[in-house]
Amino acid sequence: MSNITDFSINSLQGKAVDLADFKGKVILIVNTASKCGFTPQYAGLQALHEKYQDQGLVVMACPCNQFGHQEPGDADTIANECLVNYGVDFLVTEKIDVNGDNSHPLFKYLREECSGLLGNKIKWNFTKFLVDKNGHAVERFAPTTKPQDLEKSIERYLSA
Numbered sequence: 001m002s003n004i005t006d007f008s009i010n011s012l013q014g015k016a017v018d019l020a021d022f023k024g025k026v027i028l029i030v031n032t033a034s035k036c037g038f039t040p041q042y043a044g045l046q047a048l049h050e051k052y053q054d055q056g057l058v059v060m061a062c063p064c065n066q067f068g069h070q071e072p073g074d075a076d077t078i079a080n081e082c083l084v085n086y087g088v089d090f091l092v093t094e095k096i097d098v099n100g101d102n103s104h105p106l107f108k109y110l111r112e113e114c115s116g117l118l119g120n121k122i123k124w125n126f127t128k129f130l131v132d133k134n135g136h137a138v139e140r141f142a143p144t145t146k147p148q149d150l151e152k153s154i155e156r157y158l159s160a
Contacts, residue, residue: 003135007106009062010094012075017091019106019135025056026157027131028150029110031098031122032061033070034081038126042086044147048154049090055158056133059090062107064098067125071095098122114140132157 004027005020019027030045042061049059063078065071071078078095082088096104099122103111110129111120114137128141130153139153 004106004109004131004137005135007109009096009104009106012063012079012092012094014075014094017093022058023135024133025058026052026133026154027058027060028154029060029062029106029129029131031064031107031125031127032092033064033067033125034073034078035070036068036125038124038143039070040086041126041147042082042088046086046088046090048147048150052154052158053090057154057158061088061090061092062098062104063092063095064125065095066097066099066122070125098127110137110140113137130154130157133160 005023008016008018011017028048033039045059045061048057063071078092082092098104098107111122114129124143126143128145128150129137130139132138138157141150
């Protein structure tokens, strides 16, 4: 697979999401966790979603329990954490693995396209990937990078 539009992933509610539906949009994909020190970044991700969704940004959170077991809950627990605590109304996917043999194919692709400090591995929760309108993973951001610090990159790819 050579493009993000070749993948699908289930939503938190278990419905298939075909990423081909996002062709022509900029996508911000983040592996998330509800019990992490970076969890307050959900508020920043929601702010990006509200500011840029009408210009073509799709924010996608992918809950993952691989780092410090910081996403232990089921789908209902995750949904409540996101909505009640952070007012999230962007796409949240099913809980997935982002590293290892059981890694979701989407994250295998993202890791290969945009390696990071640990090479082909995800270091921690809230690693962020930016995908351009053509479906190519173009930038990777560390967990410590705040969502608002992505605005220049998002604007550049939205206007491309």
